[in-house]
Amino acid sequence: MGRVGIDARSTPPLLDVSDVTVRFGGITALDKVSFQVEAGKIVGLIGPNGAGKTTLFNCLSRLYEFSEGRIAFEGRSLTEVQPHGIASMGIGRTFQNLALFRTMSVRQNVMLGGHSRTSTGYLSNALRLPSVRREEQRLREHVEQVIELLELGSVAETVVADLPFGTQKRVEFGRALITQPKLLLLDEPAGGLNHEEVGALMDLLRRIRSELKLTILLVEHHMNLVMRVSDQVVALNFGRKIADGTPAEVQANAEVIKAYLGAEAA
Numbered sequence: 001m002g003r004v005g006i007d008a009r010s011t012p013p014l015l016d017v018s019d020v021t022v023r024f025g026g027i028t029a030l031d032k033v034s035f036q037v038e039a040g041k042i043v044g045l046i047g048p049n050g051a052g053k054t055t056l057f058n059c060l061s062r063l064y065e066f067s068e069g070r071i072a073f074e075g076r077s078l079t080e081v082q083p084h085g086i087a088s089m090g091i092g093r094t095f096q097n098l099a100l101f102r103t104m105s106v107r108q109n110v111m112l113g114g115h116s117r118t119s120t121g122y123l124s125n126a127l128r129l130p131s132v133r134r135e136e137q138r139l140r141e142h143v144e145q146v147i148e149l150l151e152l153g154s155v156a157e158t159v160v161a162d163l164p165f166g167t168q169k170r171v172e173f174g175r176a177l178i179t180q181p182k183l184l185l186l187d188e189p190a191g192g193l194n195h196e197e198v199g200a201l202m203d204l205l206r207r208i209r210s211e212l213k214l215t216i217l218l219v220e221h222h223m224n225l226v227m228r229v230s231d232q233v234v235a236l237n238f239g240r241k242i243a244d245g246t247p248a249e250v251q252a253n254a255e256v257i258k259a260y261l262g263a264e265a266a
């Protein structure tokens with residue numbers, strides 16, 4: 001018994017969200033939300049419109065400050081780093097509205113995502129010291145690996161604006177993956193995709209999780225996708241957590257059914 005307790009304490013979860021509260025004037029967007037994400041899992045964050053999903057994502061990527069509670073990543077409080085330091089901590093994210101440079105090529109977009117992660121300083125960059133050239137070479141190799149993983153090779157030189165929406169979303173993925181995150185936050189990855197593209201996205205999520213040993217937290221309205229790819233699902237409603245468990249447990253939860261279908265369905 002004692003040993004189990006010690007082991008559990010010595011390996012904190014990858015992400016530990018504890019009693020996080022966010023208020024906007026009179027609105028409580030998040031109300032003492034707590035949940036944990038274990039390394040290597042795919043976790044779906046669901047809830048009706050206005051439930052607080054995006055607010056939580058914005059807290060995780062330090063775009064919003066939370067007034068109460070704590071978020072720890074690998075045991076370290078997120079507030080220990082500056083908002084721009086989140087990527088170097090190992091957290092990457094995509095955005096609901098794609099944050100791509102539309103007039104640049106796929107390869108250039110992926111490459112630019114990697115520049116937030118390079119460690120050489122301003123002076124060594126200006127002088128183009130050997131350390132900078134080595135780092136740039138490593139980045140270029142990594143860009144090619146990400147492009148291959150996402151099957152973007154045939155469009156690598158194509159300007160992003162000329163690509164179908166589903167492909168643009170994969171480029172957005174690439175920009176997040178190039179930072180080599182341990183935790184990838186995906187904001188509505190299935191939004192705007194057709195049936196076939198959603199199927200391909202499911203395969204891709206499973207593939208990047210197993211090949212890159214990533215942990216994924218996704219906000220998603222596409223229930224079929226969430227329930228099929230997630231190991232764990234967290235449901236929010238009006239800023240409160242109403243369920244947290246396996247997809248089957250959450251689907252059968254009376255409060256979740258009520259939140260989605262209205263009071264008469266409970």
Ligand SMILES: Nc1ncnc2c1ncn2[C@@H]1O[C@H](COP(=O)(O)OP(=O)(O)OP(=O)(O)O)[C@@H](O)[C@H]1O
Nearest residue numbers: 024027028029047048049050051052053054055056
């Ligand atoms: N910057 C802000 N200023 C004021 N209110 C906000 C802000 N961001 C979110 N809210 C409010 O907080 C609540 C939660 O919104 P949030 O966008 O997090 O929900 P959501 O679950 O992501 O919804 P959706 O599925 O529609 O994207 C809503 O009532 C929203 O109006």
